[in-house]
Amino acid sequence: MLAADYRGPYRVRAAQKPEPVILHPRDAIVRVTRSCICGSDLHLYHGLMPDTRIGMTFGHEFCGIVEEVGPAVENLRPGDHVLVPFNIACGQCHFCRQGLFGNCHESNAQATAVGAIFGYSHTAGGYDGGQAQYVRVPYADVGPTLIPDWMDPDDAVLLTDVVPTGYQAAEMGGIQTGDTVVVFGAGPVGIMAARCAWLFGAGRVIVIDEIEYRLDFARRYCPAEVYNFREIDDMAVFIKKQTDSLGADVCIDAVGGDATGNALHTLFGVKLKLEAGSAIPLHWAINSVKKGGIVSIVGVYGPTGNMVPIGNVLNKGITVRANQASVKRLLPRLIEHVREGRIDPKALITHRMSLEDVSDGYRIFSGKLDDCIKPVLYPNGI
Amino acid sequence: MTDLARPPARAIDPATVPGWGVDADRRNDPTYPMRHREEGGRPMDWERPPLQDPQVEVLCSIEHNRLPAVVGTSTPPRGLSGAIRRAAFAYSESDWRHWLMLLGADRVNMVEGLAEDLARGHIPDIPGEMGLRAEWRHNRTGLVRKAAVAVAVVSVAALLWPRAERGRSRHARRLHH
Numbered sequence: 001m002l003a004a005d006y007r008g009p010y011r012v013r014a015a016q017k018p019e020p021v022i023l024h025p026r027d028a029i030v031r032v033t034r035s036c037i038c039g040s041d042l043h044l045y046h047g048l049m050p051d052t053r054i055g056m057t058f059g060h061e062f063c064g065i066v067e068e069v070g071p072a073v074e075n076l077r078p079g080d081h082v083l084v085p086f087n088i089a090c091g092q093c094h095f096c097r098q099g100l101f102g103n104c105h106e107s108n109a110q111a112t113a114v115g116a117i118f119g120y121s122h123t124a125g126g127y128d129g130g131q132a133q134y135v136r137v138p139y140a141d142v143g144p145t146l147i148p149d150w151m152d153p154d155d156a157v158l159l160t161d162v163v164p165t166g167y168q169a170a171e172m173g174g175i176q177t178g179d180t181v182v183v184f185g186a187g188p189v190g191i192m193a194a195r196c197a198w199l200f201g202a203g204r205v206i207v208i209d210e211i212e213y214r215l216d217f218a219r220r221y222c223p224a225e226v227y228n229f230r231e232i233d234d235m236a237v238f239i240k241k242q243t244d245s246l247g248a249d250v251c252i253d254a255v256g257g258d259a260t261g262n263a264l265h266t267l268f269g270v271k272l273k274l275e276a277g278s279a280i281p282l283h284w285a286i287n288s289v290k291k292g293g294i295v296s297i298v299g300v301y302g303p304t305g306n307m308v309p310i311g312n313v314l315n316k317g318i319t320v321r322a323n324q325a326s327v328k329r330l331l332p333r334l335i336e337h338v339r340e341g342r343i344d345p346k347a348l349i350t351h352r353m354s355l356e357d358v359s360d361g362y363r364i365f366s367g368k369l370d371d372c373i374k375p376v377l378y379p380n381g382i
Numbered sequence: 383m384t385d386l387a388r389p390p391a392r393a394i395d396p397a398t399v400p401g402w403g404v405d406a407d408r409r410n411d412p413t414y415p416m417r418h419r420e421e422g423g424r425p426m427d428w429e430r431p432p433l434q435d436p437q438v439e440v441l442c443s444i445e446h447n448r449l450p451a452v453v454g455t456s457t458p459p460r461g462l463s464g465a466i467r468r469a470a471f472a473y474s475e476s477d478w479r480h481w482l483m484l485l486g487a488d489r490v491n492m493v494e495g496l497a498e499d500l501a502r503g504h505i506p507d508i509p510g511e512m513g514l515r516a517e518w519r520h521n522r523t524g525l526v527r528k529a530a531v532a533v534a535v536v537s538v539a540a541l542l543w544p545r546a547e548r549g550r551s552r553h554a555r556r557l558h559h
Contacts, residue, residue: 111445128454
């Protein structure tokens with residue numbers, strides 16, 4: 001089969017690989033119809049995530065047709081079109097039973113700090129991902145969800161990560177009616193977090209980024225007030241001025257370790273890798289939120305450490321909330337939002353391409369070329 | 383688009399946003415969802431799924447007390463990078479050596495990948511793998527600028543290297559005499 005093949009930082013190619021097989025009674029094999037390139041994939045692509053091995057297939061946002069199921073899978077049949085949450089979750093461990101499907105204890109041998117994620121390095125379990133014609137889906141009786149007949153699969157594929165992650169970012173913000181919410185990052189997740197902040201009753205939504213075309217998209221889609229941080233001298237002062245000097249009620253970091261905006265963080269976190277990525281959005285969030293406010297983190301950082309003003313977290317009484325999205329927990333509500341027209345996921349898709357073009361896809365997304373918001377691969381044909 | 387002089391007024395009327403407030407929840411307190419603890423404390427004795435036979439070498443965090451029921455089997459550790467990875471797993475996830483060794487192994491693995499390609503008689507299309515075709519199509523000026531900077535850096539290094547070598551040789555001769 002054809003699959004994406006990681007060859008080192010900034011190098012991915014499409015290559016022939018053996019088809020996956022059932023390795024566990026609760027496995028399924030899925031023929032992938034759509035597979036996104038995620039902003040988090042760029043952390044792998046840029047060589048920031050430890051234990052990212054040559055030859056791995058990335059891709060944790062995908063949907064497809066069930067080809068084969070293991071003997072213990074009773075809720076799926078070959079031919080079902082399913083969307084597959086990016087978390088691999090058993091559904092019965094201490095964490096899954098609390099709805100923490102992003103923190104399953106029965107799926108990632110290599111690390112306890114993160115649950116297993118499709119195609120996301122061995123630090124996240126060492127599973128090949130969905131940027132391939134076929135993929136092995138463990139615990140297929142838990143995660144995969146039938147795509148409703150009325151739903152466009154282009155919407156469905158974005159329910160595997162982008163929409164739930166953005167939604168959970170807003171949910172973790174504990175937004176109360178009338179709150180001012182600042183979202184750092186106008187990538188797909190940041191845009192979705194800003195959109196969802198309104199669903200929780202935000203009174204004001206502000207999005208910060210440096211890419212004008214993305215800010216313009218956020219202004220229209222979310223909708224939101226948008227600002228380019230390149231035109232702002234001091235982020236904390238700016239947000240204070242926007243909020244009667246108190247600070248925002250909720251700040252959301254929707255960027256993670258690939259952030260730009262501070263030369264020191266870029267040098268230590270991205271170039272020298274002495275930090276787990278550049279944490280400037282988190283720095284801004286801590287210093288821009290009001291005393292007693294909430295900082296919600298969905299941007300992905302590496303597993304080591306970052307320079308952030310942790311003393312201010314204490315002194316301001318900030319609550320920090322963070323997690324990988326618990327996709328399965330959120331899906332019923334999100335499907336309802338799509339059906340009611342409150343969220344339009346596929347509007348984020350700007351690039352549709354075949355798997356053969358995966359190298360170009362990564363380059364376009366990484367370089368923010370051609371006004372790219374969200375690229376989707378169609379491994380078995382568009 | 384950016385108007386920094388704008389006063390802190392509400393530019394968007396929430397009432398005009400479709401779905402505004404439909405998920406508002408005053409009980410969404412900062413401990414959610416951790417408050418959903420089950421009766422009986424923190425049992426480690428849930429009914430485990432059937433155990434997968436790994437069939438390939440799977441490295442396991444020493445913070446685990448047992449292998450999870452299912453494991454990923456992509457790209458088992460091999461070669462020098464594999465040896466470094468095995469050594470890294472002697473340390474916990476809390477130890478920086480664990481992660482730094484894994485990052486080092488990743489870089490060694492990249493060279494191994496190149497060697498593997500060449501050993502198979504496959505010359506990797508590195509510009510193609512880097513998507514430079516797309517960069518040329520959508521960001522020609524930027525690509526030319528990056529290439530010019532790279533050429534300049536290499537040229538300066540090539541110019542300075544022989545001088546440094548000559549300096550070292552002179553220094554060595556002086557020491558010899």
